[in-house]
Amino acid sequence: MPELPVVVVGAGPQGLAAAAHLTERGLDVVVVERGAAAGSAVSEWGHVRLFSAWSELTDAAARRLLEPTGWEAPASGYPTGAEWVNEYLTPLAETLGDRVRYGTTVTGIARHGRDKVIDEGRKNQPFVVHTRDQDGREDRVLARAVIDASGTWSLPNPAGAGGFPAVGENAAARRMSYRIPDDVSEFAGAHVVVIGAGHSATHTVLRLSELARRGPGTRVTWLLRRGTTANVFGGGAGDELPERAALGSRARKVIEAGLVDVVTGFRISEFRQDDTLTIRSEDGREVSDVAHVFALTGFRPDTSILRELRIDLDTTLDAVAGIASEIDPNLHSCGSVSATGARELTQPEEDFFIVGSKSYGRAPTFLALTGFEQVRSVVAHLAGDAEAAARNELTLPETGVCGGAGGFDADGSGCCGAPSVLQIGSRPVSVG
Known part of the structure; x- marks a missing residue:
């Protein structure tokens, strides 16, 4: 199906980086974005300053695509979300031009003429990406491959301790x-x-x-x-x-x-x-x-659009199964997780990939650098460059935090022996 494009879901940092890598390798790409502009989810927290520096917030292929236009990478500093959008994501989307379709919601992804159950001829069929525009018009886009970079921003976790809204939470x-x-x-x-x-x-x-x-x-x-x-x-x-x-x-x-x-x-x-x-x-x-x-108890991925695809998600984290053991906050883990690429992100549904924060499911340790390395490797795989797909081009910064979920139920200090910090404060706020 070489005549069909690769469809990327989401025009956020990882989705646009994937589009830049695909463009650089001469592969057709269509990016579908629910919002009215690039980085629409980032714009919703535009007032927040990132703790990653500019050097860690731009993708290499995106820079190579932008630089001939006269764009210059910000040299230093820590941008706000709004600055990240205005100074990087918007220029990148403008350079990609009509490859990006705004106001387009993906409502489902499947194999052409095959629901999840059907085996026969499945791998030989293109993907069908079902969409709906802002006026409610439905359409379908055929794709040779799909990269889901839609993130988790739309589905925050509730306050209730058991993962469901607490009693009275919705009413409040x-x-x-x-x-x-x-x-x-x-x-x-x-x-x-x-x-x-x-x-x-x-x-x-x-x-x-x-x-x-x-x-x-x-x-x-x-x-x-x-x-x-x-x-x-x-x-x-x-x-x-x-x-x-x-x-x-x-x-x-x-x-x-x-x-x-x-x-x-x-x-x-x-x-x-x-x-x-x-x-x-x-x-x-x-x-x-x-x-x-x-x-502010984290986010979880919305997998409803993937229900007719054969995907392998970890039963604990809702993360891509191939990376779950690296990012599980319940496990003993000192420092940072490893970079992940096409091999770890491979799904039972050939040429379908979940990348970015959505690949991490409910795990909280995702960095933009991780997503840029993911899409570099995935696009190399789709282009048939096995050597580049297998190569690891990223070393992630250490967190300095040692230990998983130790101390969840007890007053102990967790698995690495970090000192426990007692309750601090000047006023009592709870009663037995």
Whole structure:
């Protein structure tokens, strides 16, 4: 099927990088993007500054495609999401031109004339990418291969500890947010709760701590499901991404200053609301008088469009099975994960690949650098360049964090013996 294009789902950083590699190798490509512009998901967190430097946020093939247009790679610094879009993703999409189709939602991917059950002749049939535009018109695009780089942004995890919304969580929707906030001034003088232990939660805690510093009566409570804060503040001096290390360091300082209260081992079972919210944990503790909740507990992949394809996902992480053991946060893992390429990302459905953050499923350790290496290798494979596909051209920076999910249920320090950090804060926020 050499006359058919490779279809890339998503015009984010990895999708556009895949398109650049395909273009460089002389392969036809169609990128379908649900949003109205390139990097539409990134634009939604455009106010957030990345902890990766510019040198780690642009793909090599994309740079080679852009440079003849007069574009110059930003030399240094740490961009915001908006700057990443404006100074890199938008120029790259403009250079790719009509290869990118905006306002186009993928509703399903299948083999031509074959549902998931049919074996006969399956590998000889092209893919059919079902789409719907903004006016509701449906269409189909035939493809020789498909690269799913649609990410996980559209499906945040709920606040409920068991993976489903807690009792009352949906009813409390107007007091719940699942994204990093920009302007938090409306919460001055109120009690605000942040749920989650990752970088998004840390960003939010820092933003709210500034409000608490300026606004009398503002209270910020940080709820952690784990029984310890041992890994919450990152790897410190051992982290090879300095801004990532600084993020954790700043969080530790605002907590020590009494601007934020931390409650550990708090797994949410229920939200009750009257004039304010009361949050109840599985063990009966409560946090009350809450004006707003930022639930930043990660994301999960939407695989509904893939239901007629034969794919192999890890049963724990919803990640591509071939990389799951490298990225599983439950396993003992010191430092960073390895780079992954076409071999690890191969699916039972030949010439279909899941890349980018979606390939990581629910795992939280994805970096843009990882995605750029993934698409380089996958496109080399599709071009028949086995040597380049097998080659590893990336060394990822160490995180400085040692240990998996140790300490989830106990007050212990996890599998690597990192010191446990006790609850810090000036005000009690829960009652038995």
